[in-house]
Amino acid sequence: MSPEINLTRDPAHLRHGSNIGQPLTRREGMLKVTGAAGYAADNHPPGMLYAVLATASIARGRVTSLDVEAARRHPGVVEVMTQMNRPPLAEDPDAKTNPFMFRMDLLQNDRVRYANQAIAVVIAETLEAATEGAVLLSPRYEAEPARVGLDSNESYAPPAVGVGNPASVQHGGDVESALAGAPHRIDATYETPMQYHNAMEPHAIVASWDGDRLSIDTPSQGMAMAQGRIAGLFGISPDKIHIRSPFLGGGFGSKGLVKGPQVLGILAAKLVGRPVKLVLRREQMYGPVGHRSPSRQRLRIAAAADGRIAAIDHHARIATSSFDDFYEPAADASHTLYASPALATSHEAVRTDVGTPLFMRAPGEATGSIALESAIDEMAFACGLDPLAFRLKNYAEVEPATGKPFSSKALRECYAQGAERFGWSKRSLQPRTMRDDDGFLVGWGMGTATFPALMFAAQARAVIRHDGSGVMESGTHDMGQGAWTAFAQIAADSLALDLDRVAFKAGSSDLPDAGIAGGSAHTATAGTAIHNAGAAVIGKLAELATSDQRSPLFGAGNTGVVARNGRLFRRDDESRGESYADILTRAGLAEIDAQGSGTMDPAAQSNYAMHAHGAVFAEVKVDPDLGQVRVSRMVGVFAAGRVINPRMVRSQLLGGMIWGVSFTLHEQAIIDHRSGRIMNANLSEYHVPVNADVPRMEAFTVDELDPHVNPLGIKGVGEIGITGSAGAVANAVWHATGVRVRRFPIRIDDLLTSEVAGRVG
Amino acid sequence: MNRFDYVRPADTAEAVAAASEPGAAYLAAGTNLLDLMKGNIVRPTRLVDVSRLPGLDRIEWQADGSLRIGALVRNADLAHDAAFAKSCPAIAEALLSGASAQLRNAATVGGNLLQRTRCSYFYDTASRCNKRAPGTGCDAREGDNRLHAVLGWSEGCIATHPSDFCVPLAAFDAIVEIEGRNGRREMALDALYPPSGAAPERDNVLKPGELITAVRLPASASAFAGHSRYLKVRERTSYAFALVSAAAGLAIENGTIREARLALGGVAPKPWRARAAEQALAGAHADETAFRRAAAAALDGAKPSGDNAFKIELAQRIVVRALTLAAQGTPDRVPALPASPFSSVAGVRHVA
Ligand SMILES: Cc1cc2nc3c(=O)[nH]c(=O)nc-3n(C[C@H](O)[C@H](O)[C@H](O)COP(=O)(O)OP(=O)(O)OC[C@H]3O[C@@H](n4cnc5c(N)ncnc54)[C@H](O)[C@@H]3O)c2cc1C
Numbered sequence A: 001m002s003p004e005i006n007l008t009r010d011p012a013h014l015r016h017g018s019n020i021g022q023p024l025t026r027r028e029g030m031l032k033v034t035g036a037a038g039y040a041a042d043n044h045p046p047g048m049l050y051a052v053l054a055t056a057s058i059a060r061g062r063v064t065s066l067d068v069e070a071a072r073r074h075p076g077v078v079e080v081m082t083q084m085n086r087p088p089l090a091e092d093p094d095a096k097t098n099p100f101m102f103r104m105d106l107l108q109n110d111r112v113r114y115a116n117q118a119i120a121v122v123i124a125e126t127l128e129a130a131t132e133g134a135v136l137l138s139p140r141y142e143a144e145p146a147r148v149g150l151d152s153n154e155s156y157a158p159p160a161v162g163v164g165n166p167a168s169v170q171h172g173g174d175v176e177s178a179l180a181g182a183p184h185r186i187d188a189t190y191e192t193p194m195q196y197h198n199a200m201e202p203h204a205i206v207a208s209w210d211g212d213r214l215s216i217d218t219p220s221q222g223m224a225m226a227q228g229r230i231a232g233l234f235g236i237s238p239d240k241i242h243i244r245s246p247f248l249g250g251g252f253g254s255k256g257l258v259k260g261p262q263v264l265g266i267l268a269a270k271l272v273g274r275p276v277k278l279v280l281r282r283e284q285m286y287g288p289v290g291h292r293s294p295s296r297q298r299l300r301i302a303a304a305a306d307g308r309i310a311a312i313d314h315h316a317r318i319a320t321s322s323f324d325d326f327y328e329p330a331a332d333a334s335h336t337l338y339a340s341p342a343l344a345t346s347h348e349a350v351r352t353d354v355g356t357p358l359f360m361r362a363p364g365e366a367t368g369s370i371a372l373e374s375a376i377d378e379m380a381f382a383c384g385l386d387p388l389a390f391r392l393k394n395y396a397e398v399e400p401a402t403g404k405p406f407s408s409k410a411l412r413e414c415y416a417q418g419a420e421r422f423g424w425s426k427r428s429l430q431p432r433t434m435r436d437d438d439g440f441l442v443g444w445g446m447g448t449a450t451f452p453a454l455m456f457a458a459q460a461r462a463v464i465r466h467d468g469s470g471v472m473e474s475g476t477h478d479m480g481q482g483a484w485t486a487f488a489q490i491a492a493d494s495l496a497l498d499l500d501r502v503a504f505k506a507g508s509s510d511l512p513d514a515g516i517a518g519g520s521a522h523t524a525t526a527g528t529a530i531h532n533a534g535a536a537v538i539g540k541l542a543e544l545a546t547s548d549q550r551s552p553l554f555g556a557g558n559t560g561v562v563a564r565n566g567r568l569f570r571r572d573d574e575s576r577g578e579s580y581a582d583i584l585t586r587a588g589l590a591e592i593d594a595q596g597s598g599t600m601d602p603a604a605q606s607n608y609a610m611h612a613h614g615a616v617f618a619e620v621k622v623d624p625d626l627g628q629v630r631v632s633r634m635v636g637v638f639a640a641g642r643v644i645n646p647r648m649v650r651s652q653l654l655g656g657m658i659w660g661v662s663f664t665l666h667e668q669a670i671i672d673h674r675s676g677r678i679m680n681a682n683l684s685e686y687h688v689p690v691n692a693d694v695p696r697m698e699a700f701t702v703d704e705l706d707p708h709v710n711p712l713g714i715k716g717v718g719e720i721g722i723t724g725s726a727g728a729v730a731n732a733v734w735h736a737t738g739v740r741v742r743r744f745p746i747r748i749d750d751l752l753t754s755e756v757a758g759r760v761g
Numbered sequence B: 001m002n003r004f005d006y007v008r009p010a011d012t013a014e015a016v017a018a019a020s021e022p023g024a025a026y027l028a029a030g031t032n033l034l035d036l037m038k039g040n041i042v043r044p045t046r047l048v049d050v051s052r053l054p055g056l057d058r059i060e061w062q063a064d065g066s067l068r069i070g071a072l073v074r075n076a077d078l079a080h081d082a083a084f085a086k087s088c089p090a091i092a093e094a095l096l097s098g099a100s101a102q103l104r105n106a107a108t109v110g111g112n113l114l115q116r117t118r119c120s121y122f123y124d125t126a127s128r129c130n131k132r133a134p135g136t137g138c139d140a141r142e143g144d145n146r147l148h149a150v151l152g153w154s155e156g157c158i159a160t161h162p163s164d165f166c167v168p169l170a171a172f173d174a175i176v177e178i179e180g181r182n183g184r185r186e187m188a189l190d191a192l193y194p195p196s197g198a199a200p201e202r203d204n205v206l207k208p209g210e211l212i213t214a215v216r217l218p219a220s221a222s223a224f225a226g227h228s229r230y231l232k233v234r235e236r237t238s239y240a241f242a243l244v245s246a247a248a249g250l251a252i253e254n255g256t257i258r259e260a261r262l263a264l265g266g267v268a269p270k271p272w273r274a275r276a277a278e279q280a281l282a283g284a285h286a287d288e289t290a291f292r293r294a295a296a297a298a299l300d301g302a303k304p305s306g307d308n309a310f311k312i313e314l315a316q317r318i319v320v321r322a323l324t325l326a327a328q329g330t331p332d333r334v335p336a337l338p339a340s341p342f343s344s345v346a347g348v349r350h351v352a
């Protein structure tokens, strides 16, 4: 391959008028708005039966009886799957051979370890019959007291948090002595609630067995990993399993790993020897598919007289399940943002009778951010400084927890642009001093956003066909974030073709493994693979042309060629060129293909701290008498490396910012502490913001060229929007009212104190 | 869902006959009933679908100046009826503050009156609940009860009636027309709901088979049209039930209140008419002192049923605000955020 057309060197110049950077609308948008996009549960293979889960109404104990006969007798019921007749598995669902493998409840015994755990599966000719069958099982239990909430069990130091992060980290000097001697100090404890996944599309699966071959329609953020997990459980080779996941109605981390209910659908299909569909009911999402752990976070910050931070200590108490280990790395939020000569973070955990908490959009970062950004706000005020001035004073030039330089960090630009657009300079320092013309209390708050720029591993295959068109294959995952569109843009650029000349194939496990759509790393990882695959196939094509005497490019090997608009040109003489079609036709080839992969560069990873950043500014209005809060506007400015599609990126950022509003003002699972059941497992009572809650919201990006993260310079934008935003809203509520609420979400009763308004009557 | 019969009667008489059987339930738009059935909270053996009954979907002005609203009129159609909204603006505002546009397009007047409580233990079939399963107990008493009643509750049940619509209906003396096996009867909306201390499973006083055919608003209701508001407070700006709400109507002459109407929502097992407060207001100057006195009277005897003492304070503040807004005069059109404090800007008190 001639090095000049190695796109990984300098992709930007290779295609003029490039697809990358264009604000294209979603390629599948029309399919979605017309209902033509087929989601997993829309599949209906011939002979298909419906499976419905019966779920536990206790959080801990044993199932002592199930009236299987009553369910079987119900007209339409075909079979009831319990621990007695569940087909055998090749692997124990409780086995954990790597930390990224999570235990499942697959009817392996009579134990109940959380409410809403599956205890049986009813399979019937109709959904209604299966649903009623599940009721007729009338389970009985031997219940043990439920342990729910952060104080329900002894705490312990987790072995690691997140995905293998150390549970406690210290950097620089001694935090305690710095705290002891500091003129300014805060010591504040914040609480965040359990949050549950509520993607519009619940987990669903349509599974069909054909001998030992398994065909599945199910939403997945990681098809190859799901294949591997299912293969292990069933003792078959992963290539016997075909997963189709063309569209997801949202994932947010809950569809990153295949979950127990999906495997139960596969087991049900095996048991009855017919295709089976299993769709979770909304309330069944509140248990087996992961959630965000609650947290109690204590932040102690010390600052010198001039407002320079002397120490940060961030300690988080979080919860995991009684039977598995996932530790929300909440305190790690303090690793990257604020310079501190002494920094310590640590975690403690309690085991509770809930489903295992898992990845939920910005796991750790979001939870930690709201506490850290509140604490920074409190500290700024304690120092008598404007919150932005305080943040700039403590701007981290190197990563605080490691001392590594940043691969790029345009956070100052975000602060400046955000402040300007928001009008921050007009903010009063004192709380409860701003009113609008109608008498509402007005508060302005800000927060800093950050999220790591991660890379996993992905593959892609590029093809150029003899008609000059291209194909790019990579089993990527479109969760609604617009992956299909962004990847097609990268693919078209990598092949130097117009978008409509490239067929981009995604969403199926028989395509090259695109890794996982998680950690905000999908575009970076699979995008790099696509980019490299395109470069590789162009390289092959160039090889073909430059070594063929009949080609005008013959002998150009040393000076190199460039690809543009479906043609290769001599770099030193652009009058000499040839179309892809001509090159292949003359060579007698129907097509030419090549592979590409995307992985992180370990050298860059060890030399640099890599993060996206942002600054979020929020305005809230609070009714002075009634305590009702409304976010009236928000401005977020983010630096996240190269933007592939500004329209999609903006949507991701806005979606994250809205989740930030949700975090601070709305979202919360209400759990009954006696039974361990979640009492608001429905979208009527589990509140997320509605349009009226997010009236004016703007998201922008600043230019940020990052030569280290990956060849395309992509950092990822899927999760960062929540961070910073939640704290900004909380800080705005304080600024409006003078009441610092440290338990989230903030409720009317928190603001209804006599401080807020004189008592009535 | 259990198996049930489904009948679609041709007229009211047929409906009443079909619904008089034990286990039968009327189905209107089903926005509440079907949810309850899917969750196994109720398991009727027969659904009598009244949604297509002829003649019950009309809004008619009567000769005596009263307004008769058919039980099948959709919440949205009623709220957007211009003549209705003009004479009963607080009721229109209450309707538009409820649920979502989609639900309001479907939900009926009759169904709204008879919607069940949103107590989460009532919905959770594994919980003990006297309303759902009489005599089993009330898990809300020691459970999560932040949203529960502070007025008129009993040891057996602390749930609230969730309707917005019913709050101004109660304030403005709405009358409910009922058709049963023994013919027609009518009663004040206030009397439709059992008095405090009644058996929790009894949401209303209807006898088996009795069908609500209409709601009537007496001519007196429109006397408050110039000074009436509905105010609903909740954490989410829209699409949430009220923490507490209030409907207020004032008839003001030369700054003096001739007559007042006041009812509260979200505080009691029924839409809560605050007659003592109304009396306190009658003859008083329409000012903050009077409104505070009324608020105190309205919440007189209130007591927390759990972790909800804040509602007593909140309710008083809401009463003051609703009366203040009403005194300022009904806005020309229903605000874009109906019943929200954020659309009732003129009434915010400037307490520093
Ligand atoms: C997500 C959600 C949010 C909501 N938010 C609000 C809110 O903020 N404020 C609010 O006020 N409401 C709210 N609602 C409730 C909504 O207003 C009611 O569900 C609706 O008004 C019920 O009307 P329906 O016609 O659908 O009644 P149905 O569900 O058909 O019936 C409800 C009950 O009334 C009985 N019934 C119906 N019609 C008659 C009749 N003519 N005679 C005798 N019995 C009858 C039925 O048997 C049943 O018991 C909400 C509902 C949902 C699902």
Ligand code: SF4
Pocket (backbone or CB within 6 Å): B117, B119, B120, B121, B122, B128, B129, B130, B131, B132, B137, B138, B139, B140, B141, B156, B157, B158, B159, B200
């Ligand atoms: S408050 Fe009433 S509805 Fe709620 S659980 Fe108790 S008895 Fe049932």
